[in-house]
Amino acid sequence: MRELNQARLRYFQAVFERRSIRGAADILNTAPSVITRQISLLEDEIGHVLFERQARGMKPNEAAQHVMDYVRGCRDHRHQLSERLDAIDRLDEGSVRIVLSEGYVDHLVQQVIGPFCSEHPRLNVTLEALPVRKIMSELAEDNAHLGLAYNPQAEAQINFVATVAAPTKLLVRAGHPLTRSSSVPLLERMAEFPLALMPSGYGVSQLIEALQYSEHITFRPAFTSGSVVALKQYVKSTQGMAFIGAGVAVASEVATGELALIDIDHQLCQSAKLRLMVRRGRALPPAAGRLLSNIKGKLLSFGG
Numbered sequence: 001m002r003e004l005n006q007a008r009l010r011y012f013q014a015v016f017e018r019r020s021i022r023g024a025a026d027i028l029n030t031a032p033s034v035i036t037r038q039i040s041l042l043e044d045e046i047g048h049v050l051f052e053r054q055a056r057g058m059k060p061n062e063a064a065q066h067v068m069d070y071v072r073g074c075r076d077h078r079h080q081l082s083e084r085l086d087a088i089d090r091l092d093e094g095s096v097r098i099v100l101s102e103g104y105v106d107h108l109v110q111q112v113i114g115p116f117c118s119e120h121p122r123l124n125v126t127l128e129a130l131p132v133r134k135i136m137s138e139l140a141e142d143n144a145h146l147g148l149a150y151n152p153q154a155e156a157q158i159n160f161v162a163t164v165a166a167p168t169k170l171l172v173r174a175g176h177p178l179t180r181s182s183s184v185p186l187l188e189r190m191a192e193f194p195l196a197l198m199p200s201g202y203g204v205s206q207l208i209e210a211l212q213y214s215e216h217i218t219f220r221p222a223f224t225s226g227s228v229v230a231l232k233q234y235v236k237s238t239q240g241m242a243f244i245g246a247g248v249a250v251a252s253e254v255a256t257g258e259l260a261l262i263d264i265d266h267q268l269c270q271s272a273k274l275r276l277m278v279r280r281g282r283a284l285p286p287a288a289g290r291l292l293s294n295i296k297g298k299l300l301s302f303g304g
Contacts, residue, residue: 004045009071011038012050016068020057042067094287095124099138100148101203102129103228103249104274104302108148111298116291123287131201131226139279145288147277148295148302150203150245159280162296164303166274168207170262171235171244178241179260186264187215194222196234196242202226203272204245211268235259245272248302274302 014024015035025032043050048063060068100108105127117125130138132152138144140157150166152158170186172178178189197219198205212218223234228249231242236258244250244261253259264270276295278284284292 004070005042008038008042008045009067009074011035012042012064012067013071015039015051015058016060016064018057019059023057094285095126096146096285096288096291097126097128097144098146098148098291099128099130099135099144101132101135101150101245101274102226103150103245104148105129107248107302108295111301112291112294116294120287125291131199132203132206133201135277139277142279142282145278145282145284146292146295148274149277150274151207151272152203152275152277153206157280158277160275160277161292162276162299164274164299166245166247166272166303168204168243168245168264168269168272169247170264171231171242171250172260172262173236173239174257174260176239176241176260178262186262187217187266190219190241194238194240195219196223196225196231196240197221198231198243199224199226204243207245207268207272208243211266214268215266232259245274274299 011024011028011034014027015021018024018027021032021035021039024035028035039050046063046067049061050064050067051058051060098108098113109127113125113127117123128144132149135144135147135149136152136155136158139147140155147158151168154160170178170190176193178186178193182189197208200206200209208219222240223231225231225234228244231244232250232253234240235242236253247254247261250259250261254261276292276299278292
């Protein structure tokens with residue numbers, strides 16, 4: 001059966017409820033002939049007579065009762081849709097997926113996601129740590145609403161909503177020889193100690209690759225991991241070092257004096273950025289839009 005004409009169903013409902021062509025015409029403020037014509041067209045449309053024409057009005061038959069059940073079902077579904085849309089606007093329903101660089105997970109949950117989820121317990125927020133290249137592709141393909149990435153390269157499909165400076169630094173344990181001043185450049189002194197790196201595809205890795213190309217040097221890592229937690233443990237338990245772009249990820253250990261961050265005097269490292277991103281032109285649902293605003297408000301604290 002074809003899609004039923006909604007205007008004709010409105011005429012039908014009026015006749016069904018009033019049991020009269022004249023009564024329906026009065027309610028709808030139209031001529032009885034218009035009502036009669038629309039009922040006739042609806043009967044042709046569904047292939048069934050709907051009313052018994054009687055001297056005192058119109059008596060619905062079994063087919064009319066089924067059509068009325070359909071009309072009421074449509075009305076209930078419209079109300080349900082309206083309620084769900086209102087719930088989305090109230091942030092009582094919906095989901096948000098955020099993809100981000102691993103070093104910012106703890107800080108984002110503490111500063112933004114935790115308070116947001118407490119305020120809106122019916123929402124679902126999904127957080128996934130990924131390499132920067134994967135973050136960009138997930139945003140571009142609309143598999144995620146928001147992205148927070150370390151030093152991503154510009155792409156036509158991605159809009160950088162907010163940016164904060166986040167220099168790449170060298171992480172070592174407290175008292176490490178590299179923390180002592182020396183006339184020898186840091187990059188030369190580093191050759192004496194084992195190095196931990198993140199795998200290719202991460203924001204820090206891409207920066208280090210550019211640094212090696214710029215300075216005609218090669219870093220040969222003794223340890224590789226995509227986990228900032230693993231890098232920290234490696235540095236704590238060895239004389240090794242690690243490039244890190246998320247100062248917030250090691251803030252507590254640095255504050256207690258367990259680990260130390262060393263500035264790297266190189267333009268590439270000093271100019272690194274943390275960027276908050278969405279797909280260009282995407283209309284975010286209310287919950288994602290609110291989270292975007294909340295993260296922007298806290299982004300300065302992510303610089304490390």
